[in-house]
Amino acid sequence: MAAEKKLTPMMQQWHEIRAKLSDDTLLLFRLGDFYEIFKQDAERGAKLLGITLTHRHGMPMAGIPYHAADTYMQKLLDRGIKIAICDQTETPKPGKLVKRELTRIITPGTRLADTQIDANRNHFLLALDLGKKALQAAWLDLTTGEFVIASEARPENLFAAFEGIDPREIIVPEGAAQSWADTEGSFGELYTHICDGRAVTPIPDYHFDVASGTQSVMDTLGVLNLEGFGIAKDHAALGAAGALVHYATETLCAKPENLRQLREYSTKRTLLLDPATLRNLEIFKSAASTRQGSLLEAMDGTVTPPGARLLERWLCAPELDLEEIRRRQDCVEEFVAAPGLTTELQQMLRGIRDIERILGRLQNRMRNPRELGGVRDTLNALPGIAVTLLEFPETPVAAIAGRIHNFDTLCEKLAGGLADELPGKIDDGGTIRDGYDEQLDHYRSLTRDSQKWLTEFELDEQARTGIKNLRIKYNGAFGYFIEVTKANLALVPEDYIRKQTMKNAERYTTDVLKEREREILHAEEKAIAREEELFNGLIDAILEYADSLKETAAALAEIDVLMGWAGMAREWDYCKPSLDDSDRLQIDQGRHPVVEQMLRDQRLGLAGTHAFVPNDSNLSSSGDKLPQIALITGPNMAGKSTYIRQVALIVLMAQSGAWVPARSCQLGLVDRIFSRVGASDELARGNSTFMVEMNETANILNNSTERSLVILDEIGRGTSTYDGLSIAWAVIEHLHPKDASGPRTLFATHYHELTQLAKTLERLENYSVAVKEWNDEIVFVRQVVKGAADRSYGIQVARLAGLPTTVIDRAKTILQRLEADDSSHNLLRKRMKKEKSGGDTRDEDDQLALF
Numbered sequence: 001m002a003a004e005k006k007l008t009p010m011m012q013q014w015h016e017i018r019a020k021l022s023d024d025t026l027l028l029f030r031l032g033d034f035y036e037i038f039k040q041d042a043e044r045g046a047k048l049l050g051i052t053l054t055h056r057h058g059m060p061m062a063g064i065p066y067h068a069a070d071t072y073m074q075k076l077l078d079r080g081i082k083i084a085i086c087d088q089t090e091t092p093k094p095g096k097l098v099k100r101e102l103t104r105i106i107t108p109g110t111r112l113a114d115t116q117i118d119a120n121r122n123h124f125l126l127a128l129d130l131g132k133k134a135l136q137a138a139w140l141d142l143t144t145g146e147f148v149i150a151s152e153a154r155p156e157n158l159f160a161a162f163e164g165i166d167p168r169e170i171i172v173p174e175g176a177a178q179s180w181a182d183t184e185g186s187f188g189e190l191y192t193h194i195c196d197g198r199a200v201t202p203i204p205d206y207h208f209d210v211a212s213g214t215q216s217v218m219d220t221l222g223v224l225n226l227e228g229f230g231i232a233k234d235h236a237a238l239g240a241a242g243a244l245v246h247y248a249t250e251t252l253c254a255k256p257e258n259l260r261q262l263r264e265y266s267t268k269r270t271l272l273l274d275p276a277t278l279r280n281l282e283i284f285k286s287a288a289s290t291r292q293g294s295l296l297e298a299m300d301g302t303v304t305p306p307g308a309r310l311l312e313r314w315l316c317a318p319e320l321d322l323e324e325i326r327r328r329q330d331c332v333e334e335f336v337a338a339p340g341l342t343t344e345l346q347q348m349l350r351g352i353r354d355i356e357r358i359l360g361r362l363q364n365r366m367r368n369p370r371e372l373g374g375v376r377d378t379l380n381a382l383p384g385i386a387v388t389l390l391e392f393p394e395t396p397v398a399a400i401a402g403r404i405h406n407f408d409t410l411c412e413k414l415a416g417g418l419a420d421e422l423p424g425k426i427d428d429g430g431t432i433r434d435g436y437d438e439q440l441d442h443y444r445s446l447t448r449d450s451q452k453w454l455t456e457f458e459l460d461e462q463a464r465t466g467i468k469n470l471r472i473k474y475n476g477a478f479g480y481f482i483e484v485t486k487a488n489l490a491l492v493p494e495d496y497i498r499k500q501t502m503k504n505a506e507r508y509t510t511d512v513l514k515e516r517e518r519e520i521l522h523a524e525e526k527a528i529a530r531e532e533e534l535f536n537g538l539i540d541a542i543l544e545y546a547d548s549l550k551e552t553a554a555a556l557a558e559i560d561v562l563m564g565w566a567g568m569a570r571e572w573d574y575c576k577p578s579l580d581d582s583d584r585l586q587i588d589q590g591r592h593p594v595v596e597q598m599l600r601d602q603r604l605g606l607a608g609t610h611a612f613v614p615n616d617s618n619l620s621s622s623g624d625k626l627p628q629i630a631l632i633t634g635p636n637m638a639g640k641s642t643y644i645r646q647v648a649l650i651v652l653m654a655q656s657g658a659w660v661p662a663r664s665c666q667l668g669l670v671d672r673i674f675s676r677v678g679a680s681d682e683l684a685r686g687n688s689t690f691m692v693e694m695n696e697t698a699n700i701l702n703n704s705t706e707r708s709l710v711i712l713d714e715i716g717r718g719t720s721t722y723d724g725l726s727i728a729w730a731v732i733e734h735l736h737p738k739d740a741s742g743p744r745t746l747f748a749t750h751y752h753e754l755t756q757l758a759k760t761l762e763r764l765e766n767y768s769v770a771v772k773e774w775n776d777e778i779v780f781v782r783q784v785v786k787g788a789a790d791r792s793y794g795i796q797v798a799r800l801a802g803l804p805t806t807v808i809d810r811a812k813t814i815l816q817r818l819e820a821d822d823s824s825h826n827l828l829r830k831r832m833k834k835e836k837s838g839g840d841t842r843d844e845d846d847q848l849a850l851f
């Protein structure tokens with residue numbers, strides 16, 4: 001207690017505020033031009049930020065300059081640290097403790113400042129709760145106001161969506177986090193996976209209560225019920241939504257003001273992509289974890305950040321609604337047919353600002369004059385965009401254009417009120433245009449007159465005292481003063497009153513200067529206060545239009561994505577796919593969108609690289625005239641993986657509403673894409689390659705339907721040949737139910753033995769990727785043809801890879817011996833050889849019963 005008594009009033013204030021925060025939060029305490037960090041926070045902060053730790057009266061402290069705070073905050077947030085900001089909430093007065101309040105807590109999932117967020121990506125905060133029957137989830141992007149709930153009896157279906165939304169922070173009920181991670185089976189694994197590398201924040205369980213959650217969601221949205229959003233009052237995920245609202249309110253230190261809508265995500269309305277497929281198909285990130293080389297990058301022709309964000313949302317939730325898919329496709333078609341207008345529109349879109357996020361900040365009390373300038377400039381650009389869109393009358397594009405509102409009144413108000421050049425902060429002055437407000441003009445003229453007066457006063461005093469270098473100066477602590485250097489002290493007149501002694505100068509004031517100082521400061525203070533009032537008035541005027549601004553921003557984002565797709569369609573000669581409810585998939589001359597682009601880029605630099613070779617794909621789940629399963633064999637490096645992936649990517653693109661890299665494409669809607677391809681990054685998580693492969697395969701066998709698309713690449717290669725072959729064999733049989741339909745499947749393999757399945761499975765057809773042999777060398781022609789391949793040409797490919805000749809020669813010898821060996825494994829191969837040469841295979845058929 002004795003120690004407590006000694007605290008200065010300011011430290012008492014610090015203690016009171018610090019006590020409201022959790023231990024892991026770092027408190028930044030505004031002190032003049034610095035944010036100070038004290039005590040235990042100082043030790044932690046100094047280490048994390050690499051700044052000097054000092055001690056005052058034994059108390060550790062560290063400080064960061066207010067003007068550079070953004071950079072330091074960014075560093076802390078990137079390390080997953082929560083920051084609490086305590087600001088001065090009144091103008092400091094000498095001798096009085098300034099009022100301070102917590103103004104914000106910033107966590108990885110609740111950042112708002114544009115310097116702290118990625119413009120092209122959403123920043124979602126995700127809340128999870130596992131009920132007895134279902135997983136409840138809600139996610140919210142505070143920067144844009146997007147707010148979604150979901151409830152799913154099969155949690156694995158939702159984890160696919162989470163992978164796509166890529167949450168920055170996950171809120172869970174206290175106590176649950178560890179027990180969920182320890183849950184046996186897929187839930188535990190998926191939960192651990194989604195938490196990996198993300199901030200996880202436990203909050204008390206009662207914040208997940210459905211009844212109180214519903215109430216706080218309704219209060220925040222400003223509605224009396226949720227029927228307008230098609231959501232039942234007792235929707236089980238409203239508990240998670242309530243937890244989000246609570247957390248957002250706590251961190252913003254106020255109710256989030258930009259939440260206006262709530263949407264339900266349903267796995268039944270979306271083509272599902274499980275996390276493994278998103279990774280395997282390199283949808284959002286390449287295998288090297290970069291955007292480059294991903295489908296997202298190859299499909300991104302957007303020119304605005306909201307467009308880029310919408311593209312990502314569309315790609316992680318491709319549609320099952322034919323009408324919506326066709327609407328998007330038709331818009332792309334309009335833009336494809338009007339390249340000139342499209343380029344013009346794109347040019348205009350480049351000039352607009354991110355209204356959705358500006359609104360988010362304005363509504364949540366992060367206001368600076370330049371944001372208003374952004375709204376003004378964007379509104380000025382809208383009529384031009386709207387007029388250009390009128391060139392698409394009575395088309396789906398015109399329907400989107402119809403969602404762009406008219407803001408003439410607001411435009412006029414902002415043009416009249418805002419200065420042309422805007423400062424970064426309202427306190428800097430100069431936000432409001434001269435002539436907009438009489439009162440402000442009056443204070444400003446007083447200040448301007450005073451500046452003139454001060455200049456004249458300086459000249460007069462120089463003349464009166466004979467001190468040529470006498471200066472009138474100003475600083476925040478001492479106000480206005482007359483500065484005289486030490487050498488001229490003898491000339492200082494009697495009426496000068498000493499204010500401060502410096503090393504080389506003395507500072508004085510006079511009664512006249514004191515009087516004038518009072519007037520000037522008063523006028524400046526009044527001017528700033530009036531300017532702030534007017535500034536808030538303009539913000540209120542903007543916020544009155546919040547809903548129509550949001551709708552306009554959403555329409556512009558759509559136009560941006562669709563024009564980007566049209567640009568791609570023209571540049572890469574894509575076709576408009578035709579989608580229906582059938583069970584077929586027919587792609588004529590399909591290409592891999594990413595590999596094709598990479599090959600062209602390489603070709604520019606590397607002579608001799610070939611262009612992408614297109615291939616057809618034809619499947620139907622009932623096996624009606626087309627196979628249900630395509631089994632693809634072929635040499636290493638021939639292009640098997642590329643081929644099967646391209647089919648999956650084309651389906652995903654088509655159901656997102658984009659055009660696709662093919663000459664033509666007919667597609668019966670796919671409900672899920674499953675993949676088991678390539679190595680995975682699971683090794684670091686303690687799973688072996690084979691284990692991962694089997695987990696993914698199990699998921700496919702358990703969850704695929706006859707509407708699904710399954711692509712499997714080299715199943716079973718992670719174990720011994722016999723085990724692998726047997727598993728692959730059984731997997732194919734499972735995917736080919738007797739007398740029923742099965743998922744449309746592409747299966748690439750090096751087990752040539754599997755090609756025999758075509759004899760027993762009527763809906764399976766063999767294909768191979770052709771190569772030409774020339775002088776014991778192979779030439780890749782990348783053509784997929786009907787019929788099985790006879791060998792792997794592994795040794796030839798190894799030679800291409802640069803294995804030493806001695807190793808290649810030795811491998812050939814071993815291969816010859818193995819092929820001569822009469823093992824049961826080679827029976828199949830021998831049999832195939834005989835078959836090819838028209839020999840008798842009856843003996844081996846008996847042996848085949850083994851499989």
Ligand SMILES: Nc1ncnc2c1ncn2[C@@H]1O[C@H](COP(=O)(O)OP(=O)(O)OP(=O)(O)O)[C@@H](O)[C@H]1O
Nearest residue numbers: 611612613614635636637638639640641642643782
């Ligand atoms: N249709 C194509 N046109 C042009 N180049 C292609 C085509 N398909 C594949 N390639 C090129 O060939 C390379 C190898 O393809 P891919 O990995 O698909 O072969 P693979 O048969 O699956 O090989 P492995 O069996 O060794 O895994 C790709 O990286 C790509 O550059």
